[in-house]
Amino acid sequence: xxxxxxxxxxxxxxxxxxxxxxxxxxxxxxxxxxxxxxxxxxxxxxxxxxxxxxxxxxxxxxxxxxxxxxxxxxxxxxxxxxxxxxxxxxxxxxxxxxxxxxxxxxxxxxxxxxxxxxxxxxxxxxxxxxxxxxxxxxxxxxxxxxxxxxxxxxxxxxxxxxxxxxxxxxxxxxxxxxxxxxxxxxxxxxxxxxxxxxxxxxxxxxxxxxxxxxxxxxxxxxxxxxxxxxxxxxxxxxxxxxxxxxxxxxxxxxxxxxxxxxxxxxxxxxxxxxxxxxxxxxxxxxxxxxxxxxxxxxxxxxxxxxxxxxxxxxxxxxx
Amino acid sequence: xxxxxxxxxxxxxxxxxxxxxxxxxxxxxxxxxxxxxxxxxxxxxxxxxxxxxxxxxxxxxxxxxxxxxxxxxxxxxxxxxxxxxxxxxxxxxxxxxxxxxxxxxxxxxxxxxxxxxxxxxxxxxxxxxxxxxxxxxxxxxxxxx
Numbered sequence: 001x002x003x004x005x006x007x008x009x010x011x012x013x014x015x016x017x018x019x020x021x022x023x024x025x026x027x028x029x030x031x032x033x034x035x036x037x038x039x040x041x042x043x044x045x046x047x048x049x050x051x052x053x054x055x056x057x058x059x060x061x062x063x064x065x066x067x068x069x070x071x072x073x074x075x076x077x078x079x080x081x082x083x084x085x086x087x088x089x090x091x092x093x094x095x096x097x098x099x100x101x102x103x104x105x106x107x108x109x110x111x112x113x114x115x116x117x118x119x120x121x122x123x124x125x126x127x128x129x130x131x132x133x134x135x136x137x138x139x140x141x142x143x144x145x146x147x148x149x150x151x152x153x154x155x156x157x158x159x160x161x162x163x164x165x166x167x168x169x170x171x172x173x174x175x176x177x178x179x180x181x182x183x184x185x186x187x188x189x190x191x192x193x194x195x196x197x198x199x200x201x202x203x204x205x206x207x208x209x210x211x212x213x214x215x216x217x218x219x220x221x222x223x224x225x226x227x228x229x230x231x232x233x234x235x236x237x238x239x240x241x242x243x244x245x246x247x248x249x250x251x252x253x254x255x256x257x258x259x260x261x262x263x264x265x266x267x268x269x270x271x272x273x274x275x276x277x278x279x280x281x282x283x284x285x286x287x288x289x290x291x292x293x294x295x296x297x298x299x300x301x302x303x304x305x306x307x308x309x310x311x312x313x314x315x316x317x318x319x
Numbered sequence: 320x321x322x323x324x325x326x327x328x329x330x331x332x333x334x335x336x337x338x339x340x341x342x343x344x345x346x347x348x349x350x351x352x353x354x355x356x357x358x359x360x361x362x363x364x365x366x367x368x369x370x371x372x373x374x375x376x377x378x379x380x381x382x383x384x385x386x387x388x389x390x391x392x393x394x395x396x397x398x399x400x401x402x403x404x405x406x407x408x409x410x411x412x413x414x415x416x417x418x419x420x421x422x423x424x425x426x427x428x429x430x431x432x433x434x435x436x437x438x439x440x441x442x443x444x445x446x447x448x449x450x451x452x453x454x455x456x457x458x459x460x461x462x463x464x
Binding site for chain 2: 162163190191192193194195196224226227232235236244245247248249250252254264265266267268269270271276294296
């Protein structure tokens with residue numbers, strides 16, 4: 001192992017000296033040929049923090065993959081527990097991390113935005129199908145267990161926006177559980193926004209903000225067609241577990257997942273055969289069927305095995 | 320499946336490349352704020368087959384607008400930089416290429432996104448909807464915060 005580590009360091013050092021891989025001063029990749037570089041000098045602390053996170057994940061991934069190959073590996077249930085321990089060295093077995101879900105339904109004073117128990121159970125069914133691989137993708141360690149639902153009529157919270165005072169007040173008043181518990185808020189988000197989420201790495205600095213917010217009509221059978229099969233929930237929970245969009249980094253493939261081909265920008269609809277990064281260095285068609293793209297609900301059906309691994313590592317480490 | 324096979328064989332190399340590229344990648348991570356991970360539906364006024372649609376969501380980095388054209392460079396939330404050009408033959412025609420929070424651009428829209436003619440509000444965010452049909456021009460959905 002020491003030899004391998006030495007090799008990695010040596011090659012990484014070598015590659016860092018190659019201009020194509022060296023850090024640019026602007027920090028942006030150029031997905032388009034005519035794009036301009038930008039300068040920003042205010043990000044150093046956050047970059048360092050993010051670098052440490054990715055270095056840790058890289059290290060963990062190596063251990064996980066190594067242990068995955070051992071036939072008698074007993075596994076490590078990890079995750080789902082309170083987090084903060086830095087994670088173990090073993091991947092969690094599929095289906096072993098049961099995440100308690102607290103569902104908060106926000107309506108206006110007229111009752112708009114109301115969801116029935118059936119609506120919420122259907123959303124949980126969608127989550128469990130997606131994360132168990134039943135829809136066609138990789139199985140993952142995660143399953144979701146609804147433990148409580150509450151209803152709040154509040155006109156301000158009903159039209160909650162990202163980063164708003166209403167969001168802070170809503171979450172502060174309603175959030176339950178600890179780092180490993182999933183809080184889902186449904187409301188009438190404006191501006192075409194279907195949902196948003198926090199990352200596992202955000203939890204420590206702002207626990208009360210942790211969770212997922214979705215447009216109430218995006219739940220299965222809702223009115224937000226073609227985004228009404230519950231996959232906004234699937235997508236946002238993916239972020240909550242630590243996954244990035246498949247198009248993160250554009251054609252430089254910055255989602256830190258090996259088995260999702262690079263994608264220049266989001267796909268909509270279901271553009272079969274789309275290949276927005278067509279150079280030989282970026283093989284594979286765009287991952288339009290992946291839950292972490294922006295395609296229609298009836299188009300996306302899969303997570304990849306490396307996404308499952310990344311989510312497991314981040315969850316074991318931060319949740 | 321072939322892709323998966325290729326990726327398996329290149330995992331070690333990818334890992335090394337990722338390690339080498341981490342500072343830039345980490346910067347992309349740092350740029351990725353939670354709001355920017357919101358899934359957005361294409362706005363109703365948009366006329367484009369969704370299969371031919373993409374979007375550039377992010378912070379406007381450069382902006383030039385005159386009576387006949389607008390050129391915008393946007394630093395996307397996923398760490399890329401994109402530049403789009405929109406031509407609009409008459410001043411009023413420009414309004415057809417813009418939205419405000421996903422809605423039709425109002426008559427007083429420029430007062431909400433500019434401090435003066437051609438001078439954008441600092442820190443302006445936008446979603447630029449780009450249709451690849453070869454006909455439809457980009458549409459800029461301004462998202463002042």
